Amino acid sequence: MGARPPGTLSGALLIARKDLAIEFRTRTAFFSSLVFAVLALTIFYFTWDESIVTPNDRAPGVLWVVLTFSALLGLQRSFAIEEHDRGIDALLVSPISREAIYLGKAIGNLIFLCAVQAVAIPALALFYNMPVGRPLVVVSGIVFLAMVGIVAVGTLFSAMAVNTRLAELLLPMLSLPFFVPILMSAAQAAARVFAGRPVSEVGFLLKLLVAFDIVFIFACMLAFSFTLEE
Amino acid sequence: MTSVSRQDARQAVGGKPVIGGFFVIAAVAVVALYVRAILFTPLEAKQGAAQKIYYIHVPSAIGAYTAVTITALASLIYLWLKDERADRMAEASAEVGLVFMTMVLITGPLWAHKIWGAWWVWWDLRLTLSLFLWFVIVGYLVLRGAIEDPAMRGRYSAVLAVLGALLIPFIHLSVYFSMAHMHPDPVVLKPSEPSLPREMLITFLSGIGAFLLLCLALIQSRYRLGELKDEMAAVEAERGY
Numbered sequence: 001m002g003a004r005p006p007g008t009l010s011g012a013l014l015i016a017r018k019d020l021a022i023e024f025r026t027r028t029a030f031f032s033s034l035v036f037a038v039l040a041l042t043i044f045y046f047t048w049d050e051s052i053v054t055p056n057d058r059a060p061g062v063l064w065v066v067l068t069f070s071a072l073l074g075l076q077r078s079f080a081i082e083e084h085d086r087g088i089d090a091l092l093v094s095p096i097s098r099e100a101i102y103l104g105k106a107i108g109n110l111i112f113l114c115a116v117q118a119v120a121i122p123a124l125a126l127f128y129n130m131p132v133g134r135p136l137v138v139v140s141g142i143v144f145l146a147m148v149g150i151v152a153v154g155t156l157f158s159a160m161a162v163n164t165r166l167a168e169l170l171l172p173m174l175s176l177p178f179f180v181p182i183l184m185s186a187a188q189a190a191a192r193v194f195a196g197r198p199v200s201e202v203g204f205l206l207k208l209l210v211a212f213d214i215v216f217i218f219a220c221m222l223a224f225s226f227t228l229e230e
Numbered sequence: 231m232t233s234v235s236r237q238d239a240r241q242a243v244g245g246k247p248v249i250g251g252f253f254v255i256a257a258v259a260v261v262a263l264y265v266r267a268i269l270f271t272p273l274e275a276k277q278g279a280a281q282k283i284y285y286i287h288v289p290s291a292i293g294a295y296t297a298v299t300i301t302a303l304a305s306l307i308y309l310w311l312k313d314e315r316a317d318r319m320a321e322a323s324a325e326v327g328l329v330f331m332t333m334v335l336i337t338g339p340l341w342a343h344k345i346w347g348a349w350w351v352w353w354d355l356r357l358t359l360s361l362f363l364w365f366v367i368v369g370y371l372v373l374r375g376a377i378e379d380p381a382m383r384g385r386y387s388a389v390l391a392v393l394g395a396l397l398i399p400f401i402h403l404s405v406y407f408s409m410a411h412m413h414p415d416p417v418v419l420k421p422s423e424p425s426l427p428r429e430m431l432i433t434f435l436s437g438i439g440a441f442l443l444l445c446l447a448l449i450q451s452r453y454r455l456g457e458l459k460d461e462m463a464a465v466e467a468e469r470g471y
Contacts, residue, residue, distance in 0.1 A: 181397070223392070226388070
């Protein structure tokens with residue numbers, strides 16, 4: 001083994017691999033998030049009168065509600081797993097930079113949440129009889145952009161919430177206001193794509209989404225080291 | 231557990247009262263504003279008495295945004311210098327900001343119901359922004375309440391405040407580009423002359439003055455209260471309570 005400490009990106013990938021390996025062995029968080037997402041999709045079907053609002057019209061709304069709450073569920077466990085036996089201390093003494101710890105956690109969360117959505121979005125198409133084709137592919141892309149922003153903010157707040165007295169209760173309260181611009185632009189863009197409008201019409205909303213992702217990845221990465229300082 | 235007497239605590243902060251002369255001046259200014267707005271300012275031709283809420287609604291909003299700006303700046307300073315005074319200032323102005331923002335969110339729908347015909351209009355920029363800022367401030371104060379260690383509390387809440395400031399332009403843009411907006415364009419701050427009659431303009435400007443005074447006076451009082459609390463905790467620790 002070389003004695004050289006890993007760089008930011010390779011350190012981050014190591015952390016992400018560690019988290020995903022833990023998750024892959026137990027699979028408890030994945031299945032609970034997945035079951036939650038699919039269960040919520042089916043339950044929300046009954047919250048509208050079918051004769052007034054067609055399933056096609058409500059599907060985009062249901063998608064974003066379910067996506068937001070299943071993401072919160074997944075993010076909660078991101079730092080909770082480090083609390084057992086103070087795993088976070090081991091991470092801090094390792095020769096991996098704090099930025100890399102944050103990035104690794106975020107990458108792990110992103111892969112986790114995308115895996116949940118990879119099942120949830122087809123389930124949505126199935127239960128709400130959505131047209132399968134180009135709109136669904138474009139919307140999946142929008143979901144990915146939204147997920148990056150949600151993970152950027154959520155990973156930081158998950159690290160903060162776990163150290164407070166309220167623990168997981170605090171995460172939604174801190175994160176949801178920060179999800180507003182993401183959800184507003186992503187949901188508006190997705191609704192228009194589902195309605196058959198051209199992608200060029202939502203170009204600005206997508207640019208805004210990308211700008212949010214970039215700004216908050218860097219801001220949260222910088223802020224993360226402040227939350228660890230002993 | 232016996233706590234330290236009030237006298238001990240007051241001595242510890244050099245006898246400075248929580249509510250000082252500045253606060254009294256601000257309170258008198260606000261009362262004077264109410265008297266002027268209600269009795270000595272003419273009714274607006276179309277909106278009637280409902281328009282008088284303008285002299286409270288807009289100044290409260292300006293007070294709220296001032297307080298929030300102070301919180302963000304003090305937080306940035308805290309992250310940089312780790313000076314506990316900056317943290318105390320951030321906390322004090324966040325609490326005052328919450329009070330002012332609550333006033334904005336109460337007076338706004340009352341006015342909107344009368345004039346726009348709806349309590350709440352989601353696609354209005356300033357409405358949505360104020361609401362979510364209110365939520366961020368609430369989250370900030372709840373976060374502070376959930377952490378025991380002062381240094382950690384300072385760092386965590388400062389991070390939240392700075393990110394919150396970063397969030398504002400994004401909420402702004404996402405509402406702006408999603409739909410139309412309802413709020414009137416500024417009637418005072420615009421390139422041409424203010425389109426407000428002189429008497430109304432004077433009431434409005436003195437409203438801003440009075441509310442800014444009140445905002446700063448409340449922050450000062452809350453800051454002193456924070457000082458007292460810290461001193462009391464220190465005295466208690468010293469005496470082993």
